[in-house]
Amino acid sequence: MSVQSVGDEPMTTHDLDLRSLHASMVRSRVLDDFSGELARRGMVSLAPAATGREGHHFAAMSALRPSDWLFGDLRSSASMIERGVSVRHWLAQRMGAASSAHGGHASSAEVTAKEANVVSVSSLMGTQLVHAVGVAMGMKARNDDSVVLAWYGPAAAATGDAHNAMNFAGVYSLPVIFYYCSSGDPAADALRLGGESYADRAEGYGIASATVDGSDVSGIAVEVAQAAARARSGGGATIIDGRTGGDPLAALEARLTAQGLDVAALRRSVATPLSQELRDAATALQAEGPPQVATLFEHVFEALDARLIEQRDSLLRHLKRFSDGTVD
Amino acid sequence: MPRMNIIQAVNAALDHALSEDEDVFVFGEDVGKFGGVFRATDGLQDKHGEGRVFDTPLSESGIVGTAIGMAIYGLKPVPEIQFSDFIYPAFDQIVSEMAKFRYRSGGQYPCGVTIRTPFGGGIRGGHYHSQSPEAYFAHTAGLKVVVPSDPYTAYGLLLASIDDPDPVIFLEPKRVYRASRADFEPNGFRLPLGKAAVDREGTDVTVITYGAMLHEARKACDLLAENNISAELIDLRSLVPLDEETILTSVEKTGRVVIVHEAARTCGFGGELAAIISEKALLHLEAPILRVTGYDTPFPYTLENQYLPDAFKIFEAAETTVDF
Numbered sequence: 001m002s003v004q005s006v007g008d009e010p011m012t013t014h015d016l017d018l019r020s021l022h023a024s025m026v027r028s029r030v031l032d033d034f035s036g037e038l039a040r041r042g043m044v045s046l047a048p049a050a051t052g053r054e055g056h057h058f059a060a061m062s063a064l065r066p067s068d069w070l071f072g073d074l075r076s077s078a079s080m081i082e083r084g085v086s087v088r089h090w091l092a093q094r095m096g097a098a099s100s101a102h103g104g105h106a107s108s109a110e111v112t113a114k115e116a117n118v119v120s121v122s123s124l125m126g127t128q129l130v131h132a133v134g135v136a137m138g139m140k141a142r143n144d145d146s147v148v149l150a151w152y153g154p155a156a157a158a159t160g161d162a163h164n165a166m167n168f169a170g171v172y173s174l175p176v177i178f179y180y181c182s183s184g185d186p187a188a189d190a191l192r193l194g195g196e197s198y199a200d201r202a203e204g205y206g207i208a209s210a211t212v213d214g215s216d217v218s219g220i221a222v223e224v225a226q227a228a229a230r231a232r233s234g235g236g237a238t239i240i241d242g243r244t245g246g247d248p249l250a251a252l253e254a255r256l257t258a259q260g261l262d263v264a265a266l267r268r269s270v271a272t273p274l275s276q277e278l279r280d281a282a283t284a285l286q287a288e289g290p291p292q293v294a295t296l297f298e299h300v301f302e303a304l305d306a307r308l309i310e311q312r313d314s315l316l317r318h319l320k321r322f323s324d325g326t327v328d
Numbered sequence: 329m330p331r332m333n334i335i336q337a338v339n340a341a342l343d344h345a346l347s348e349d350e351d352v353f354v355f356g357e358d359v360g361k362f363g364g365v366f367r368a369t370d371g372l373q374d375k376h377g378e379g380r381v382f383d384t385p386l387s388e389s390g391i392v393g394t395a396i397g398m399a400i401y402g403l404k405p406v407p408e409i410q411f412s413d414f415i416y417p418a419f420d421q422i423v424s425e426m427a428k429f430r431y432r433s434g435g436q437y438p439c440g441v442t443i444r445t446p447f448g449g450g451i452r453g454g455h456y457h458s459q460s461p462e463a464y465f466a467h468t469a470g471l472k473v474v475v476p477s478d479p480y481t482a483y484g485l486l487l488a489s490i491d492d493p494d495p496v497i498f499l500e501p502k503r504v505y506r507a508s509r510a511d512f513e514p515n516g517f518r519l520p521l522g523k524a525a526v527d528r529e530g531t532d533v534t535v536i537t538y539g540a541m542l543h544e545a546r547k548a549c550d551l552l553a554e555n556n557i558s559a560e561l562i563d564l565r566s567l568v569p570l571d572e573e574t575i576l577t578s579v580e581k582t583g584r585v586v587i588v589h590e591a592a593r594t595c596g597f598g599g600e601l602a603a604i605i606s607e608k609a610l611l612h613l614e615a616p617i618l619r620v621t622g623y624d625t626p627f628p629y630t631l632e633n634q635y636l637p638d639a640f641k642i643f644e645a646a647e648t649t650v651d652f
Contacts, residue, residue: 102434112433120433134397164390299435302493305569
């Protein structure tokens, strides 16, 4: 199985490693399940699952370079683990733990991993698409041949910022891939989008498009590789209309089974150690306790201004006085 | 030493920043080829190229969102919003994204955008070309709000804002864009954010203002002096960070305060100033703190001079505090 790049890129063969892709999808399911469990226990807030979207996430990433920037939405947090961030680092952010990268400032789905070029996720819909354009603008200005990929769904697709982003990407011919992931429920999508084909919108913006089936990981990898090659060679943006229907993990497992592999064993080999790792990490993170109160005031600006110092000190004095829960 | 108006000072500061730092980019509606509706970017595209100074589609949310992306990539974008009245389509990007990127990423993604935008009335612009939105932004954690009042402060504060690693809303007093002139050498000097200026020293009453109202307040101080009232005049220069020390030192000296701004009164920045003074200098006060502001109406077209604070309104308020 191979994917060929096009455009000015040297022709390269990208081997789509189906076993690796399977491991990524299984990992994502385990992370989703664990998030759900923590949510039921009140340890994690809003953290929608990636279930059904795994092909869009991991087959797309397999066609990108580590230097390419990723803008996710609430469902795509496992992308940082795919790029080598540790499970504990991911879970710390999910739980808002003291040792997390954002120090508890962001809610459960708003993950960040600068070292993996995974940009801080917003809970708002569609705003990130314009930021993706801005990063692509920077890449173009700096002759950086990286590209930007942004995942989003029907809710974000309905926003004004989705239009703004695509309009700017078309006007400036920017190296960005807008990866739309349908919800898997055509009736629900129809309430948000007028047309049946999201890809058709690309023509109006003067940018390229492709339609992919979320269960066809090879097709996704081919289209993302082509979009990335187009972007790197100055050919501008692409909308990928990602149809979500069947179960991408089941579809991939059918292929692996046909190759004679024992998918149940493969699944266990990923899920069992990962589940244990998550449980251990959660215990360790809980033991950390909450972040120090003073960190509430950090990272508002590069440095605390006089007003923030005054408010911080006032809160600390107050908490000290009432630390035993009584008014004396 | 050249004589400059505010437009020329802004242009000179942008020219200096573009020359000094290749990470600086200037863009917005009509800023490139046309040089800006007020000519603030005149000639910059010819000098620095279409890659550094460029026109955008008419989409404020697109402009600011793009600037955010450029900033987190590591550049220093300086977008222009043509009139501050047009900034509201970008409000979500400014308040929910630009102001929060550093915080929600634990410092991994600082967002050093400087949004330049002309604000204020007195140009027969009607309500969509005259408003003063500073309180919305001062209320938002994570934003700095900087307001020059003349060419010298426009130059030094704009360069300091572009240097700043955090987002800055840079409000230019368009009413005095050309009327305010000053002689200075545009040699790249910076004025610190968060440092107010005592524009005039006095002993009876402190007048606190910013932007175009500084010029009305100066006239008011002249009128007060003619009537044997000695007014101290403070030009805040930046609302966030705020120079409380300069304010409180003056209030402790005079015991009377008049706050002047064009924006509507209710929840205007003057309310915040009055609260701070009450909290920290109550026992020094000889009279209630008075505000001279725009009214709680939409900005009017024909009657804008009645809506806006002027020297006589400021004079009357100062006189009231002295006679209290």
